[in-house]
Amino acid sequence: MCPTPRHSDTPTLGHTCPILFASLSDRKPVESEDEIVVMVVPDYQMLEYVEKIAARLSDDPPRPLIMWNPRLISEDVGVGFNVRKLRRYFLSTFTYVYSMRPLPSGAVFRCYPGSWKVFYDDKARANRYLLAKEQISRPDAEDLEIIFGNVDEKSDEGPSLFARAASIFSSVNRFMKVISR
Structure with a gap:
C-alpha cells in the first residue's frame, strides 16, 4: 500500500510508491502509512525527536528505522552522566x-x-x-x-x-x- 504523496512533485525514483522527505522537527515527520523511515546523519541535538519517532514506529506492526551515520552522542556537550547513559542505552537497542x-x-x-x-x-x-x-x-x-x-x-x-x-x-x-x- 502506497501513501498518497504529500506534494504533487514528490519523487518516486522509478518505484510506484513515493519517497517522502521531512525534517525531524516537522510537526509530524512520520505518517502512519510510512512503511520504513530512513534518517540521514541525525545528530545529538535531534535525539529527542529520534526517540519519539522510534517509539511511534515500534507500534503494531513495528516498522524499521534506519539511521545512516548517526551522531547522537557528543562527549563535547556538557550533558550529565545520566543523560549520556540514557543515550547509549537508546542506541544499544539498534543493530x-x-x-x-x-x-x-x-x-x-x-x-x-x-x-x-x-x-x-x-x-x-x-x-x-x-x-x-x-x-x-x-x-x-x-x-x-x-x-x-x-x-x-x-x-x-x-x-x-x-x-x-x-x-x-x-x-x-x-x-x-x-x-x-
Whole structure:
C-alpha cells in the first residue's frame, strides 16, 4: 500500500510508491502509512525527536528505522552522566548493519551479520591493513586502547587538529581501497 504523496512533485525514483522527505522537527515527520523511515546523519541535538519517532514506529506492526551515520552522542556537550547513559542505552537497542570507523592507526569495520573487526596499519606494506581482532560486540575505547597499545600517545602534545583530520581521511581512503578489492 502506497501513501498518497504529500506534494504533487514528490519523487518516486522509478518505484510506484513515493519517497517522502521531512525534517525531524516537522510537526509530524512520520505518517502512519510510512512503511520504513530512513534518517540521514541525525545528530545529538535531534535525539529527542529520534526517540519519539522510534517509539511511534515500534507500534503494531513495528516498522524499521534506519539511521545512516548517526551522531547522537557528543562527549563535547556538557550533558550529565545520566543523560549520556540514557543515550547509549537508546542506541544499544539498534543493530549496526554496516559500520566503518577510521582510526589514525587502523580501522574498525562491521558488515552484518559478521563480527566486528579491528584492523591496524601494515607497516611492511603501504596502504594495507592487518586484522588485529574479531569480536561479537562493538569494540569500545578501552578495547581499542588494548589492541593498539596506546599507539597514538607517542608525543606529549599529540597531533594537531589538521594532522588528525588528514590522518582520518587518509585512513578512510586506504581502508576503502582495501575492502573494495
